[in-house]
Amino acid sequence: MNVLLFGGFLGSGKTSIILQVARYLVEGFSTRQLDSDKPSLVIIENEVGEAGIDDKILKAEGLSVRELFAGCICCTLNAELTVCLNEIREELSPQWVIIETTGMAFPHKIAETITKFGKGIDSLKTIVVADAERWDDLSMIMPGLLEEQIVKANIILLNKIDCLEPEQISDVEESIRRINSNALFYAISAHDEVDPQIWRMAVTYSE
Amino acid sequence: MSEHWHEHLPEHSHQQPSLECSTKHSDPAIFSETHDLAFMEKVTSDKILQALTLWVGEIRDWTNDNAYLVGHIKVFVEGQENLWLSSTGRSINIKHSQGWSEWSIDRVTLCVTAIVFGMSKKTLGEVAQESLQACLNGIN
Structure with a gap:
């Protein structure tokens, strides 16, 4: 079971990106396992608020989604998430699991828990989405949160670059690189179709 | 256990060190509701x-006028066709299913969520x- 753990601040575009990554995985790999009707991709949605929206968007695309609601907004049901992941493995044993964390979560802390308590995980990648349009504002208002979300990411996707000029994008990239210089970095606009090569690199990346 | 300066919801506890929360941010206000809407006659x-x-x-303008910070504002209309609106306090993104524009509706499910920092729930x-x-x- 290969796990892609998506993090990033509220409104950064995680769901839009997950839709594209899911399509890439579904097209590149069979959506159903060969010998059963079990999906080979399952998405776990950890949302804030009683009315789940992201899960409905993903379900409307025909994707298999498990929801986790409520709880603490920051650590976001860390234990429940691991239990859910283990249940998915036992019931469906999919090839891919995508986890969308809340916009206030620290993905690396969730990754630590999953690594420690998750079962049957072949690979785990932490993918953090950064909002290019709001980077300057957010890094002034809540620098600690942004830094901790990004600092241990394996892959960083700087989204909404269509809202910035090229030199502004370079400035944001430099700022992000100061926080995490080890991660794979891609500047994208999920508003449009992203080059599938980026998804290929992201899902097959290994350190 | 790490230091908190916000309260957790009662049903959530951190019993193991590895599952604990260690953030030090203030919680945003959250408005999140689902409505089943029925109209007197079909509307476009x-x-x-x-x-x-x-x-x-x-909501975006009121938040900005009062210098609050939008986490996100999202709307999803669920029915035979779907509509998805979102904003982070700037432009409003609109996405919908293929047949949305030709659709007439007398009943629909509406989900709305607004997450805003700096004000009370x-x-x-x-x-x-x-x-x-x-x-x-x-x-x-």
């Missing part, structure tokens, strides 16, 4: 779109609820 999808875009715009709830009601009243 465009009317629904206009009403809900107005709601997102009103009560204040956000009152403003968002009143604005939503006014926008929906404009449909019929």
Whole structure:
């Protein structure tokens, strides 16, 4: 079971990106396992608020989604998430699991828990989405949160670059690189179709 | 256990060190509701779109005017066709299913969520609820 753990601040575009990554995985790999009707991709949605929206968007695309609601907004049901992941493995044993964390979560802390308590995980990648349009504002208002979300990411996707000029994008990239210089970095606009090569690199990346 | 300066919801506890929360941010206000809407007669999808875009715009403008920070504002209309609106306090993104534009509706499920930093849940709830009601009243 290969796990892609998506993090990033509220409104950064995680769901839009997950839709594209899911399509890439579904097209590149069979959506159903060969010998059963079990999906080979399952998405776990950890949302804030009683009315789940992201899960409905993903379900409307025909994707298999498990929801986790409520709880603490920051650590976001860390234990429940691991239990859910283990249940998915036992019931469906999919090839891919995508986890969308809340916009206030620290993905690396969730990754630590999953690594420690998750079962049957072949690979785990932490993918953090950064909002290019709001980077300057957010890094002034809540620098600690942004830094901790990004600092241990394996892959960083700087989204909404269509809202910035090229030199502004370079400035944001430099700022992000100061926080995490080890991660794979891609500047994208999920508003449009992203080059599938980026998804290929992201899902097959290994350190 | 790490230090907190916000309270956790009662059903959530951190019993193991590895599962604990260690953030030090203030919690945002959250307005999140689901409504099953039934109209007196069929309305066009465009009317629904206009009403809900107005709601997102009103919450966005009110938040910005008061110097609060938008986490995100999201709307999802669920039915035979789907509509998805979102904003982070700037432009409003609109996405919909293929047949949305030709759709007429007499019944639909509406999900709305607004997450805003810097105000109380009560204040956000009152403003968002009143604005939503006014926008929906404009449909019929």
